[in-house]
Amino acid sequence: MIQIEGLRKAYHSRGRTVVAVDGVDLEVREGEVYGVLGRSGAGKSTLLRCVNLLERPDAGTVTVDGVDLTALPERRLRQHRQRIGMIHQHFALLSSRTVAGNVAFPLEVMGVDRRERAQRVAELLDLVGLGDRARAYPAQLSGGQKQRVGIARALAGRPTVLLSDEATSALDPETTASILELLRDLNRRLGLTILLITHEMEVVKRICDSAAVLREGRIVESGRVRDLLTRPGSALGQEIFRLGPPPDLPGTTIVDVTLPDDSAGRSFVADLARRYDVDVRILAGSIETVADGQAGRLRIALPGSAEVNEAPLRRLREAGLAVEVAR
Numbered sequence: 267m268i269q270i271e272g273l274r275k276a277y278h279s280r281g282r283t284v285v286a287v288d289g290v291d292l293e294v295r296e297g298e299v300y301g302v303l304g305r306s307g308a309g310k311s312t313l314l315r316c317v318n319l320l321e322r323p324d325a326g327t328v329t330v331d332g333v334d335l336t337a338l339p340e341r342r343l344r345q346h347r348q349r350i351g352m353i354h355q356h357f358a359l360l361s362s363r364t365v366a367g368n369v370a371f372p373l374e375v376m377g378v379d380r381r382e383r384a385q386r387v388a389e390l391l392d393l394v395g396l397g398d399r400a401r402a403y404p405a406q407l408s409g410g411q412k413q414r415v416g417i418a419r420a421l422a423g424r425p426t427v428l429l430s431d432e433a434t435s436a437l438d439p440e441t442t443a444s445i446l447e448l449l450r451d452l453n454r455r456l457g458l459t460i461l462l463i464t465h466e467m468e469v470v471k472r473i474c475d476s477a478a479v480l481r482e483g484r485i486v487e488s489g490r491v492r493d494l495l496t497r498p499g500s501a502l503g504q505e506i507f508r509l510g511p512p513p514d515l516p517g518t519t520i521v522d523v524t525l526p527d528d529s530a531g532r533s534f535v536a537d538l539a540r541r542y543d544v545d546v547r548i549l550a551g552s553i554e555t556v557a558d559g560q561a562g563r564l565r566i567a568l569p570g571s572a573e574v575n576e577a578p579l580r581r582l583r584e585a586g587l588a589v590e591v592a593r
């Protein structure tokens with residue numbers, strides 16, 4: 267649905283050049299929720315703004331729904347942008363317009379007639395659970411409600427793609443959860459493809475099917491969240507399951523075992539203890555709900571060196587568990 271190839275964008279100011287996006291390739295499949303995770307300054311906003319060409323990249327292509335946007339003249343680009351909705355961290359609502367007026371705004375720009383507009387606005391407000399606040403003004407709404415208006419407005423042109431620029435960063439945890447749930451629901455019900463940028467791991471954990479980690483303008487890892495969690499050395503896996511640095515326990519092998527979303531791996535501690543007659547010590551663990559399923563990581567200590575423990579480690583790997591010797 268979205269293909270980004272070789273994307274590069276640099277800014278020049280006061281004699282300095284900052285390469286904000288430095289050769290990014292990314293593929294977002296139709297109907298998925300894709301999260302780009304990164305710290306402040308990593309280049310997330312620039313990357314997102316290059317997807318609908320609010321920002322012109324210096325190099326690379328952005329293809330959305332089969333159309334290379336970078337090759338389009340301005341007028342056709344404007345048409346295509348209507349197929350891409352966008353929501354913002356600070357909602358970007360017009361304070362002088364009512365909720366209904368804000369949602370109607372893009373429809374007015376598109377030239378939709380008054381009757382159809384009213385009907386569409388009512389539908390959109392129902393969709394985001396604000397059917398009873400049509401006449402309110404933004405100042406009378408909570409942050410979560412404002413973002414719901416932002417979402418309704420973004421969906422006015424029936425986009426196939428929704429871009430989300432830190433949509434929940436200004437919200438408290440409970441409101442964040444309800445907005446993420448709404449986005450997930452819209453993704454499923456409308457088949458909407460969502461590309462979001464965030465610095466919050468919680469967002470990736472809760473709704474993303476796939477994710478990329480962006481650092482200094484470059485993607486350091488990307489893929490389906492479920493696969494990344496079990497990939498050895500994954501930055502995302504380490505962030506989600508925060509086990510910390512392994513302790514110094516001389517004469518033991520410390521192993522981090524990632525449990526995928528099935529119960530097969532769950533009884534491995536008892537299995538190892540029985541089969542190899544070893545004392546398995548559990549040092550730390552974390553089980554999280556990720557991408558709608560449960561996944562976890564357990565840190566265990568086995569007596570003896572890694573060579574001595576070759577057979578138990580092999581057994582774990584053969585059981586389909588991702589195993590990393592931490593120390």
Ligand SMILES: Nc1ncnc2c1ncn2[C@@H]1O[C@H](COP(=O)(O)OP(=O)(O)OP(=O)(O)O)[C@@H](O)[C@H]1O
Nearest residue numbers: 277279284286304305306307308309310311312313
């Ligand atoms: N218009 C601009 N002019 C000059 N430098 C810019 C501009 N926009 C962004 N930058 C620089 O590009 C780099 C990436 O910024 P960007 O806003 O894309 O990162 P980000 O990951 O979205 O960070 P944040 O979450 O803080 O917004 C930063 O070093 C930033 O200072």
